[in-house]
Amino acid sequence: MRRTGPSLYLPEYGLLVDTPEESNQQLADRGLAARVLLWTHAHPDHAAGNRVVQFLAQSAGRPVLGLMPEPLYQAFAARYPLEHLVGSGYLDLRLIAPGEPQELDGGLKLTALAHRMDEPVFAYAFESAGGRGLYAPDHVRFLPPPTGEFDWVVVQMPIPPLEALPFPLPPEHEAWSKFYTFDEAVALWRGRTRRLVFTHVYESVGMTPEELDAVAARAGDWVSFAHDGMEVGGP
Numbered sequence: 341m342r343r344t345g346p347s348l349y350l351p352e353y354g355l356l357v358d359t360p361e362e363s364n365q366q367l368a369d370r371g372l373a374a375r376v377l378l379w380t381h382a383h384p385d386h387a388a389g390n391r392v393v394q395f396l397a398q399s400a401g402r403p404v405l406g407l408m409p410e411p412l413y414q415a416f417a418a419r420y421p422l423e424h425l426v427g428s429g430y431l432d433l434r435l436i437a438p439g440e441p442q443e444l445d446g447g448l449k450l451t452a453l454a455h456r457m458d459e460p461v462f463a464y465a466f467e468s469a470g471g472r473g474l475y476a477p478d479h480v481r482f483l484p485p486p487t488g489e490f491d492w493v494v495v496q497m498p499i500p501p502l503e504a505l506p507f508p509l510p511p512e513h514e515a516w517s518k519f520y521t522f523d524e525a526v527a528l529w530r531g532r533t534r535r536l537v538f539t540h541v542y543e544s545v546g547m548t549p550e551e552l553d554a555v556a557a558r559a560g561d562w563v564s565f566a567h568d569g570m571e572v573g574g575p
């Protein structure tokens with residue numbers, strides 16, 4: 341089992357959310373060619389592999405469609421060659437307004453949801469005939485919880501139960517203000533999604549895949565920790 345940087349791919353729409361460093365390899369290994377790209381924020385673990393845009397456009401012979409929440413543009417363009425990707429014809433970039441649903445080809449509706457933070461961070465809600473999904477891989481504690489029911493929810497992993505953690509986490513540790521606890525995350529989503537997947541699995545937590553699986557199992561088989569290639573959606 342491998343866990344590289346967090347991203348989400350919707351195969352029905354050729355849509356990729358976030359480009360961690362290994363994105364090109366991840367897509368190539370699975371024979372996938374993304375046609376639409378979204379980004380949640382400009383941190384390197386979610387965006388540093390953005391050169392994949394060039395490879396995708398070159399092999400498709402046309403630009404990749406990029407949808408970006410307008411408040412994210414400046415931070416993103418300051419760190420990455422966004423203008424180069426657009427200017428070279430690799431990226432057809434369209435700025436979108438947070439909170440306003442966007443209709444894509446094939447009947448997919450997506451909405452960028454702003455986190456309550458000074459820096460621009462976004463989650464995405466998806467709606468299609470196949471169901472309703474949420475992707476919020478980072479800083480999820482600062483996302484106002486979206487309303488309604490979901491078929492799948494993929495969110496930043498919470499703090500595992502303390503007795504499962506291989507190290508002590510003192511009460512003054514900043515993690516408590518930045519992350520949900522496992523129990524909080526499960527309580528937030530229980531009965532509101534058919535499937536809950538925790539992503540952005542931190543190596544610093546030092547837990548084996550088996551240990552994480554055992555934590556998820558405490559809540560039931562609707563909860564799991566993500567890994568590369570995991571399939572989430574589906575009817």
Ligand SMILES: [Zn+2]
Pocket residue numbers: 383385386478540
């Ligand atoms: Zn991150």
